[in-house]
Amino acid sequence: MITLQVNGKTLDLNVEPDMPLLWALRDEAGMLGTKYGCGIAQCGACTVHVEGEPVRSCVMPVSAVVGKKITTIEGISAKGMNAVQKAWVEHEVPQCGYCQTGMIMAATALLAKKPKPTDKDIDEAMTNLCRCGTYARVRKAIHAAAGQLNKAAPAVKKA
Amino acid sequence: MKKTSSLAMRNSDQRSSFDPSEPATGLNRGRTEGGMNRREFLKASAAAGGGLSLQFSFPLLAKPGAAQATEVTAWVVIHPDETVAIRIARSEMGQGTMTALAQLVAEELECDWGKVKAEFASPNEHVRRKRIWGSMSTGGSAGVRASQDYVRKGGAAARHMLVTAAAVEWGVPTYECKVEKGVITHPETRRSTTYGKVAAKAATYAPPKDITLKDPKDWKIAGKPVKRLDIPDKVLGKPVFGVDAKVPGMLHASIAQCPVFGGKVKSVDSAAAEKMRGVKKIVREENFVAVVADNWWRADQALKQVKIEWDAGANGNVSDESIDKLFREGLAATNLPDARKMGDTATALASAAKVIEAEYSSPYLNHATMEPQTCTAWFKPDGTLEVWTSTQNAEASMAAASEVAGIPQEKIEVHKPMLGGGFGRRGAPQDFVRQGVAIAKQMPGTPVKMMWNREEDMQHGFYRPASLVQMKAGLDKDGNVVALHTKIACPSILALVRPEGIQKGIDFSAVRSFNDMTYTIPNQQVDYAMKNPHVPVGFWRAPGLQNAHYRECFIDELAHAAGKEPLAFRLTMMKPDDKNRRVLEAAAKAANWGSPLPAGVFRGIAQADGFGSFSAMVAEVSVSAAGELKIHRIVFAIDSGHVVNPDTCAAQAESNVVYGLGALLYQAHKVKDGRIQESNFHDFPLPKLTDMPKVETVLVPSGGFWGGHGEPGILALTPAICNAIFAATGKRIRTLPLKVEDLKKA
Ligand code: FES
Ligand code: FES
Numbered sequence: 001m002i003t004l005q006v007n008g009k010t011l012d013l014n015v016e017p018d019m020p021l022l023w024a025l026r027d028e029a030g031m032l033g034t035k036y037g038c039g040i041a042q043c044g045a046c047t048v049h050v051e052g053e054p055v056r057s058c059v060m061p062v063s064a065v066v067g068k069k070i071t072t073i074e075g076i077s078a079k080g081m082n083a084v085q086k087a088w089v090e091h092e093v094p095q096c097g098y099c100q101t102g103m104i105m106a107a108t109a110l111l112a113k114k115p116k117p118t119d120k121d122i123d124e125a126m127t128n129l130c131r132c133g134t135y136a137r138v139r140k141a142i143h144a145a146a147g148q149l150n151k152a153a154p155a156v157k158k159a
Numbered sequence: 160m161k162k163t164s165s166l167a168m169r170n171s172d173q174r175s176s177f178d179p180s181e182p183a184t185g186l187n188r189g190r191t192e193g194g195m196n197r198r199e200f201l202k203a204s205a206a207a208g209g210g211l212s213l214q215f216s217f218p219l220l221a222k223p224g225a226a227q228a229t230e231v232t233a234w235v236v237i238h239p240d241e242t243v244a245i246r247i248a249r250s251e252m253g254q255g256t257m258t259a260l261a262q263l264v265a266e267e268l269e270c271d272w273g274k275v276k277a278e279f280a281s282p283n284e285h286v287r288r289k290r291i292w293g294s295m296s297t298g299g300s301a302g303v304r305a306s307q308d309y310v311r312k313g314g315a316a317a318r319h320m321l322v323t324a325a326a327v328e329w330g331v332p333t334y335e336c337k338v339e340k341g342v343i344t345h346p347e348t349r350r351s352t353t354y355g356k357v358a359a360k361a362a363t364y365a366p367p368k369d370i371t372l373k374d375p376k377d378w379k380i381a382g383k384p385v386k387r388l389d390i391p392d393k394v395l396g397k398p399v400f401g402v403d404a405k406v407p408g409m410l411h412a413s414i415a416q417c418p419v420f421g422g423k424v425k426s427v428d429s430a431a432a433e434k435m436r437g438v439k440k441i442v443r444e445e446n447f448v449a450v451v452a453d454n455w456w457r458a459d460q461a462l463k464q465v466k467i468e469w470d471a472g473a474n475g476n477v478s479d480e481s482i483d484k485l486f487r488e489g490l491a492a493t494n495l496p497d498a499r500k501m502g503d504t505a506t507a508l509a510s511a512a513k514v515i516e517a518e519y520s521s522p523y524l525n526h527a528t529m530e531p532q533t534c535t536a537w538f539k540p541d542g543t544l545e546v547w548t549s550t551q552n553a554e555a556s557m558a559a560a561s562e563v564a565g566i567p568q569e570k571i572e573v574h575k576p577m578l579g580g581g582f583g584r585r586g587a588p589q590d591f592v593r594q595g596v597a598i599a600k601q602m603p604g605t606p607v608k609m610m611w612n613r614e615e616d617m618q619h620g621f622y623r624p625a626s627l628v629q630m631k632a633g634l635d636k637d638g639n640v641v642a643l644h645t646k647i648a649c650p651s652i653l654a655l656v657r658p659e660g661i662q663k664g665i666d667f668s669a670v671r672s673f674n675d676m677t678y679t680i681p682n683q684q685v686d687y688a689m690k691n692p693h694v695p696v697g698f699w700r701a702p703g704l705q706n707a708h709y710r711e712c713f714i715d716e717l718a719h720a721a722g723k724e725p726l727a728f729r730l731t732m733m734k735p736d737d738k739n740r741r742v743l744e745a746a747a748k749a750a751n752w753g754s755p756l757p758a759g760v761f762r763g764i765a766q767a768d769g770f771g772s773f774s775a776m777v778a779e780v781s782v783s784a785a786g787e788l789k790i791h792r793i794v795f796a797i798d799s800g801h802v803v804n805p806d807t808c809a810a811q812a813e814s815n816v817v818y819g820l821g822a823l824l825y826q827a828h829k830v831k832d833g834r835i836q837e838s839n840f841h842d843f844p845l846p847k848l849t850d851m852p853k854v855e856t857v858l859v860p861s862g863g864f865w866g867g868h869g870e871p872g873i874l875a876l877t878p879a880i881c882n883a884i885f886a887a888t889g890k891r892i893r894t895l896p897l898k899v900e901d902l903k904k905a
Contacts, residue, residue, distance in 0.1 A: 028454065032398035097393030131580050135847075
């Protein structure tokens with residue numbers, strides 16, 4: 001039996017120590033917001049927070065996170081949406097949305113550490129992959145969530 | 160191709176009338192073909208559903224037949240609390256079609272957009288109601304353009320019926336009633352009611368036959384950048400995707416197919432795997448092995464312990480070299496079918512002042528949807544089957560499930576959740592549905608969710624075809640192009656998915672952009688060598704896009720050879736009323752084409768039409784001495800006739816840029832020993848956030864037609880960039896993806 005602290009709750013899971021956290025979350029705890037994309041720490045779809053740090057849960061054995069504070073997309077905001085999620089809605093970031101919970105986890109961790117991130121900070125922190133190509137909006141929404149969005153030119157012009 | 164409106168189908172024998180003096184006859188009209196009225200039908204559907212309950216459906220989807228909701232037309236369901244559920248037949252894979260279609264229905268319905276919910280039409284009900292929602296296929300950037308007419312009519316008809324119900328109640332003529340945001344008023348007598356209150360009565364009327372749709376210039380909801388309906392659930396991490404299907408008692412499966420396409424299972428030793436924790440069953444089929452376990456990771460771990468011997472069949476030696484040889488044999492043939500023949504190309508080339516030749520090629524590419532292929536299937540004790548799958552074509556999924564299960568479609572429900580990307584992978588093939596159903600069939604009563612691991616997904620795609628193209632053009636002494644001879648060696652997608660679509664040896668998707676090009680070159684010849692290696696090919700975002708790339712790069716070569724400026728060179732080959740001309744000019748204008756740039760920055764331009772739209776791009780790039788490419792800016796102009804949601808269009812433009820950049824910068828599949836060599840994102844990289852250039856989208860809708868947005872934005876991207884690279888370096892990139900070595904200063 002493995003005991004995990006997820007989103008402020010204690011989860012007793014009957015899993016082997018080497019099961020990646022991703023699969024304990026998805027198939028044992030039934031928390032489906034965290035996604036599988038590659039299984040080899042390449043894409044970030046599986047990003048969760050461990051003690052506030054973004055972690056790729058597909059390569060994180062549950063045994064390594066016992067006793068640590070784990071946060072998933074389901075627990076990222078106590079009520080409703082957090083500032084990142086709100087900015088994501090406002091700037092219509094997601095397309096298919098599959099990578100987006102991982103993106104939001106990475107962005108939330110970035111803003112917790114650097115409330116006013118520069119573009120370079122964003123470049124370094126946001127290494128998640130998005131096949132739909134939402135990157136420009138990811139960047140914009142992070143700046144918006146940080147309250148530092150200048151009224152930039154709209155992305156679309158109607159001639 | 161014009162689709163029959165569902166309204167017309169159901170009312171061909173009925174005269175359209177909304178004269179409130181005739182309500183009594185109206186009551187008898189709302190009959191389905193089976194003779195039930197809609198309310199009866201809804202009830203009956205719920206009952207007949209028995210085994211087809213949607214109780215494990217996704218939260219985003221409203222439940223059909225929910226208490227007292229009234230279906231007014233097939234597209235519009237009104238709830239007593241004034242919520243308007245708009246039925247969506249096409250799939251949502253991030254392209255925004257769900258919202259755009261809802262906008263079109265809501266526009267004609269005159270309802271309150273704030274009360275609109277979208278719900279996917281049930282494929283089972285679709286079958287039983289004789290395809291009342293038209294095509295469910297979602298591809299070719301056609302979700303909106305191919306259904307806009309009948310969905311708008313569905314909304315308009317509902318409005319007529321709702322207003323009529325109020326007018327009848329009040330005993331006033333319908334034309335005196337007004338409607339705004341779902342509130343119907345009769346100003347003269349100051350009466351007012353709402354859609355929710357009159358819906359039940361409205362549903363008893365027959366939809367009108369002759370419907371006048373709004374002039375798009377009067378649109379209030381359509382044409383506006385309203386927020387997409389699917390986004391809130393997606394940022395909250397709600398389980399909306401195919402891989403999120405969750406059914407009590409469900410098991411999980413991971414599968415392995417023969418690495419050599421078309422190979423079969425020869426022998427299986429699963430002794431070790433069977434003993435592993437959580438493993439419930441090893442499924443062996445003719446061409447794959449699956450492990451079913453109580454957790455997907457356990458299934459996948461156990462699968463790796465199954466010793467499978469494959470019979471690779473005849474293709475175990477196929478390689479990039481053998482494929483190139485095959486393509487070259489194809490191009491060497493003399494009797495190739497013509498995809499286009501205009502004038503006398505051979506004679507014109509023989510007498511040309513200058514002849515330019517070039518050969519271009521590109522590799523196979525995986526769609527690499529971020530959500531791997533998946534299908535959950537459940538053979539229920541009552542003989543019905545439920546399937547959950549991320550599909551671009553629920554009707555094809557239904558047919559595939561029915562065939563494998565041996566169960567008639569009337570007894571199958573296919574739940575169509577959100578797709579974690581599609582790009583063409585999840586439409587025609589339906590391999591994942593066949594597999595998911597075959598696995599569950601071996602465990603009747605137990606729901607099984609199959610998901611491919613990334614390696615399987617990378618190595619068992621339906622790839623963007625590799626191709627090899629040779630172009631030969633003749634210029635006259637003034638630098639005008641007098642002839643263009645194009646020879647295309649490219650696998651046929653239709654040969655695999657729809658052979659009946661091949662006409663006279665031509666697969667349109669292999670020759671487009673050449674056989675339909677807009678340039679007024681007097682002598683044109685396009686030869687097609689259909690060469691089909693065993694690597695499966697499929698519709699990959701903008702099928703045939705390689706040709707737009709080759710053509711627009713080669714046109715740039717010709718402009719250079721003619722000593723002409725590439726924009727003007729193109730414009731002289733376009734008719735005055737060519738819509739391509741307008742977008743090319745719009746892109747050039749927005750990019751200040753011809754104006755000075757910072758030192759080291761260069762521009763390239765390209766244009767292409769396709770998927771109903773006309774588009775052009777200008778790229779600004781710089782290349783360092785070390786060969787590093789920086790893309791400073793992309794300006795994209797598109798004329799899609801009408802625009803339903805400008806923000807979604809801009810998002811699609813950005814999406815196309817990133818998708819195209821993958822092909823330009825990073826991606827190529829190598830074929831060796833009959834199999835794809837790459838296995839995951841480390842060797843088939845996707846562009847990253849740091850690769851994202853500034854993209855400016857310029858919408859120039861000229862009205863009068865409906866073009867798509869999901870794919871056109873990728874067509875002109877790679878040629879615009881490669882042409883800019885040439886301007887910067889003097890180097891022509893004729894094989895993708897480009898390599899740093901190609902760009903280093905000699
Ligand atoms: S699934 Fe974990 S990084 Fe891709
Ligand atoms: S939104 Fe589709 S993969 Fe990122």
